[in-house]
Amino acid sequence: MTHKNKGGYAKKHSPQLKLNPTIAEAVKQATIGDKISCAAAFKVADRLKVTPGEVGVAVDLLEIPVFKCQLGLFGYGPADKRAAAAETVSPALEAAIGKSLVKEKLPCASAWEIAEKFKLARREITSACEALKIKISSCQLGTF
Missing domain, CATH: 1.10.10 (Arc Repressor Mutant, subunit A)
Structure with a gap:
């Protein structure tokens, strides 16, 4: 979800969905300020041997925004929201x-x-x- 949805990330999940405490603790430790980078979230998934989606659920339930998408799609500030189009594509x-x-x-x-x-x-x-x-x-x- 985008920064516009901040404070409402958990709403996209079922209220019955429970927060995994192990993932939650690892996510909290990986945050920078009040956010977590995409790369840090993937490191948590790798370290805990869980899917990125499971980490994403924990991030949402904790209402922690993700920044610095590794594809360059979001989280770099207004001057660098998207990757520029390539001049050529093989x-x-x-x-x-x-x-x-x-x-x-x-x-x-x-x-x-x-x-x-x-x-x-x-x-x-x-x-x-x-x-x-x-x-x-x-x-x-x-x-x-």
């Missing part, structure tokens, strides 16, 4: 992105996989998507 990269689309959007997890496969920075995938007019969807942490 045919191989365009094909890989095209094959991974779900309802004409590229899921976050697929963007990460493509970045790894092509040995590119994750933000470069976002730049390619910007050039191709493709939106990225389904954040692994559940922010969008």
